[in-house]
Amino acid sequence: MSTSTTQQKNSTDNSRSQGDFTQAATEGLQEYGSHYVAAPAKDVVKLLKSYAEEKPDVAAMWCFAFGVIVGWKLRG
Numbered sequence: 001m002s003t004s005t006t007q008q009k010n011s012t013d014n015s016r017s018q019g020d021f022t023q024a025a026t027e028g029l030q031e032y033g034s035h036y037v038a039a040p041a042k043d044v045v046k047l048l049k050s051y052a053e054e055k056p057d058v059a060a061m062w063c064f065a066f067g068v069i070v071g072w073k074l075r076g
């Protein structure tokens with residue numbers, strides 16, 4: 001085998017392995033995104049719901065305060 005043929009084979013193998021790496025990284029990131037982003041968001045919502053059931057008056061005041069701040073920022 002000549003040197004140019006060996007270099008072409010090596011470059012083809014490198015591009016193939018880089019493509020495999022890119023695909024594996026993409027699949028890994030999609031799995032990460034679906035679990036580590038969705039699961040904590042569900043946990044936070046669950047915690048907020050349970051807190052609102054335990055202390056509805058405090059939760060209502062937090063919602064009111066949040067609404068006032070958001071409204072103030074949107075207006076100004």
